[in-house]
Amino acid sequence: MLHFPYMVDWNLTSRVAGVQVPNWCAHMTVAEKIVPSGWLQISIRADPSALDDIANFLIQRGSPGVVVKKREIQGYFAQGADALGVKGDARRYLRSIKKVYPGMRDDAVRWRYLKDRNWNKAWQRFFKPQKIGRQFLVCPPWLEPPPLGKRRLITIEPGLAFGTGTHATTRGCMEFIEKAGALLRGGKFDALDVGTGSGILSIALIKIGAKKVWAIDNDPVALKVARQNLIANGAAQKVRLSGARLNQIRRLFSLVAANLTAETIMALDDGLAKRVAPGGCLILSGILQHKAGGIRRHFVASGFELVGRKREREWVTLLLRRR
Numbered sequence: 618m619l620h621f622p623y624m625v626d627w628n629l630t631s632r633v634a635g636v637q638v639p640n641w642c643a644h645m646t647v648a649e650k651i652v653p654s655g656w657l658q659i660s661i662r663a664d665p666s667a668l669d670d671i672a673n674f675l676i677q678r679g680s681p682g683v684v685v686k687k688r689e690i691q692g693y694f695a696q697g698a699d700a701l702g703v704k705g706d707a708r709r710y711l712r713s714i715k716k717v718y719p720g721m722r723d724d725a726v727r728w729r730y731l732k733d734r735n736w737n738k739a740w741q742r743f744f745k746p747q748k749i750g751r752q753f754l755v756c757p758p759w760l761e762p763p764p765l766g767k768r769r770l771i772t773i774e775p776g777l778a779f780g781t782g783t784h785a786t787t788r789g790c791m792e793f794i795e796k797a798g799a800l801l802r803g804g805k806f807d808a809l810d811v812g813t814g815s816g817i818l819s820i821a822l823i824k825i826g827a828k829k830v831w832a833i834d835n836d837p838v839a840l841k842v843a844r845q846n847l848i849a850n851g852a853a854q855k856v857r858l859s860g861a862r863l864n865q866i867r868r869l870f871s872l873v874a875a876n877l878t879a880e881t882i883m884a885l886d887d888g889l890a891k892r893v894a895p896g897g898c899l900i901l902s903g904i905l906q907h908k909a910g911g912i913r914r915h916f917v918a919s920g921f922e923l924v925g926r927k928r929e930r931e932w933v934t935l936l937l938r939r940r
């Protein structure tokens with residue numbers, strides 16, 4: 618199974634190719650980040666109880682995803698960037714967790730170089746069309762989508778920016794976008810997507826009938842990727858995409874969606890609250906379960922009521938409505 622869990626603190630990384638790229642390769646060009654010449658694969662045999670912790674380490678260290686098998690986990694690192702550094706860090710990390718997982722053996726680690734083409738093929742196999750909520754079907758561009766029925770198709774090129782539909786927080790937002798659309802009586806409305814990533818939420822908003830969406834992101838790579846996805850989905854004309862900061866936007870919106878982190882949401886709290894029109898909806902996600910209560914209380918005290926709460930694994934998504 619391929620995981621893109623980003624259980625790590627997003628603030629430690631900026632997300633580019635395949636969900637997360639660590640800050641240590643921030644100096645690389647976009648092309649280098651997206652198309653590395655090859656990959657260094659690490660395979661670690663470990664007790665299943667240790668796999669979540671090891672997955673966190675690999676992703677935090679820059680692996681764009683991890684492949685989890687029964688008693689083994691694999692991570693991938695762009696070849697040439699920092700191979701020796703990665704190997705040293707992995708050795709130190711595995712030595713350090715031996716105290717917690719004494720079963721870890723010294724010969725549990727294997728390294729191997731993969732050609733880019735092999736990786737790309739292997740990686741594509743893990744993306745399948747996904748039904749999200751009752752209205753959406755997200756499909757990568759290289760697959761023929763299954764019959765849609767009443768669902769709306771969203772085509773997303775995975776692996777270029779955050780927001781492929783595989784993550785609990787994106788799915789939570791999309792399900793609440795459906796619900797908010799119903800609360801807004803399916804009428805035409807304007808929406809704001811804060812931290813658009815791949816553009817997936819903006820596309821979902823347009824597909825359920827938003828008149829216009831303002832989409833912002835502070836990562837130039839995400840903006841580039843979002844633009845491509847908006848075009849691929851015929852949504853570019855209706856989405857105003859930019860690197861504007863939230864405090865530069867002055868309008869009110871019937872729906873504001875922000876899939877960030879608990880910390881970023883709290884840092885932007887006033888800006889988010891003020892952009893929601895009376896009676897409008899605010900979707901907040903990227904919140905670890907133990908931080909959700911504090912965020913809910915904060916926004917309820919600022920004039921919102923809680924309309925919905927979804928939890929998947931450790932991630933919570935909130936749907937709030939301005940009184």
Ligand SMILES: C[S@@+](CC[C@H](N)C(=O)[O-])C[C@H]1O[C@@H](n2cnc3c(N)ncnc32)[C@H](O)[C@@H]1O
Pocket residue numbers: 632779780781782786787790811812813814815816817818833834835836839863876877881903
């Ligand atoms: C977890 S991703 C969400 C992507 C997509 N909206 C989704 O739901 O899958 C968060 C995005 O927010 C962006 N971001 C983080 N802090 C931000 C800020 N203060 N202002 C604008 N964008 C921000 C990141 O660059 C990233 O693309």
